Amino acid sequence: MSGHSKWANIKHKKARTDAQKGKVFTKLGREIIVAARAGGSDINNNFRLKVAVENARAANMPNDNINRAIQKGTGAIAAELLEELRYEGYAPGGVAVMVDLMTDNRNRTAGEMRFIFSKNGGNLGEEGSVSWMFARKGQISVPKEGLATTEDDLLMVVLEAGALDFEAQDETYEVFTDADDMETVLRALAESGVRVAEAQVNLIPANLVEISDVEQARKIIRLIEMLEEHNDVQKVSSNLELADSIAAEDL
Secondary structure (H helix, E strand, O other), X not given: OOOOXXXXXXXXXXXXXXXXXXXXXXXHHHHHHHHHHHHOOOOOOOHHHHHHHHHHHHOOOOHHHHHHHHHHHHOOOOOOOOEEEEEEEEEHHHEEEEEEEEEOOHHHHHHHXXXXXXXXXXXXXXXXXXXXXXXXXXXXXXXXOOOOOOHHHHHHHHHHOOOOEEEEOOOEEEEEEEXXXXXXXXXXXXXXXXXXXXXXXXXEEXXXXXXXXXXXXXXXXXXXXXXXXXXXXXXXXXXXXXXXXXXXXXX
C-alpha cells in the first residue's frame, strides 16, 4: 500500500524540527485545552482529548502540564480564550498551503499570516480557495522499535479495523484512515498491545505539485518553516513535492 510516502517524510521532518525548537509542548497543551473545552475532561467520552493526551504523553510532556491544560480547558483554572482558525493560501509555484492555528487575537494573527505569505512570495486566499484539494485523513504512527508483532500481523490488524493505507517508513509504520474511523483503528491497535507514537487527523492533498527549481523550493520551504515557527500555528499542510533532481540539495 502506498501513495503518501513523500508527504509523510516531509511531515515527520517538520515534526522533528518543531520539537527541537521547543514549541511542541505549547502546541500539545493548546490542543488539550481546546479539546477539553469542547468535550469535557473525561478522555473516555472525549476522543479528541484522548488523542491529544496520548500525543502529549508520547512526546514526554509532564503529567502536571497535561493536567493543568485539562483544567484550563474545563475552566477549573484561568486560561486565555483560544479560537481555532484556518488560513488558506498559495506558496510560490502554485503550491497550496493550509494553516491550522489557535489564537487569542484574530486580528493580530491575520496580519502576521499575511506578512509571512507575502514575505516569501506567496499570498493568502479566500476560505475554500485551496481546501478542496485536501481530504481529512487520520494518520497513526507506530514505532518499529519494540514492536512485538510482525509487519504482516500489524497490517492485518489495521486493515480489519478499517484502515485505508499502510506504509513502512524508516523508523515507523504509518497507518492512514478516514478521519471518522481513526478511533476504531486506535482501539484495535490498543487491544493488540501495539504502542502508538502519534495519532492525528491531517489534511492529505489529492495531488502533489512537483517543484524542480532550487530557488523556488527554498522559498516554499522557508514559507512553511516561518509558518510553523509562529506561536499560534498548530499545523501546516501543503501539496509540495520536491523533484528527485533537487532532493539532495541543501534547502
